[in-house]
Amino acid sequence: MTVAALIRGFIWKIHVGKRQSVTASKLIMGSLVTQNWATVSDNHVTNVSDEMLKGMLRLYNENFSEINEKRFTKYALFFKKTTYVYTDNNEAKGYCLYYIKPSLSFSGLKKAATLYSFTVDNRCRRQGIGIKLLQKSILEMRLNSIDHIILYVATDNEAAINLYEKVGFMITEELPNICGPGKKCYKMEIRFDRFST
Numbered sequence: 001m002t003v004a005a006l007i008r009g010f011i012w013k014i015h016v017g018k019r020q021s022v023t024a025s026k027l028i029m030g031s032l033v034t035q036n037w038a039t040v041s042d043n044h045v046t047n048v049s050d051e052m053l054k055g056m057l058r059l060y061n062e063n064f065s066e067i068n069e070k071r072f073t074k075y076a077l078f079f080k081k082t083t084y085v086y087t088d089n090n091e092a093k094g095y096c097l098y099y100i101k102p103s104l105s106f107s108g109l110k111k112a113a114t115l116y117s118f119t120v121d122n123r124c125r126r127q128g129i130g131i132k133l134l135q136k137s138i139l140e141m142r143l144n145s146i147d148h149i150i151l152y153v154a155t156d157n158e159a160a161i162n163l164y165e166k167v168g169f170m171i172t173e174e175l176p177n178i179c180g181p182g183k184k185c186y187k188m189e190i191r192f193d194r195f196s197t
Helices: 004-017 022-035 053-063 069-078 129-143 160-168
Strands: 045-047 083-089 091-105 107-120 148-154 170-176 185-191
Touching: 004 107, 022 091, 045 129, 053 069, 053 091, 053 107, 069 091, 069 107, 069 170, 083 129, 091 129, 107 129, 148 160, 160 185
Parallel strands: 107 148
Antiparallel strands: 045 083, 083 091, 091 107, 148 185, 170 185
């Protein structure tokens, strides 16, 4: 199903009076914000295509215990331009999937990105794939006037925390039950100064 078909479906539901959650409407707005997304060329890191989705789902299922394939697929289809896949020999070796949430403020439109899902194939770790995915995606977020990026990571996932800090994320708070029932998580953020070059 294409993004346009998904959007038409949501618009039709709104038209016929069925209530949509705030989250669904924000996701629609977020996907619309990415329509004119500026990209950076890279031989290995590209935006997701329908053909790559199967490889992403394989990595997702192999690396996460809390599985929600339906939501994962919906986000990947809605946010194709902010879903990055590292491929080598036409095989997915890692991915990072962001969703964008726009909001209005007194200073104008604000755009926040959330790193919803990120992993590298277990066989390919410590080869720089994760850092390449994050660096390219962060660069594109900045190019497209994203105000800040947030992510949530389990407090005991030291390897991931170190990787996130290496690319500029900072721990901003500790929260319970975000990364799973009974688990403590760090909220980590990168904030971009809109006036820097």
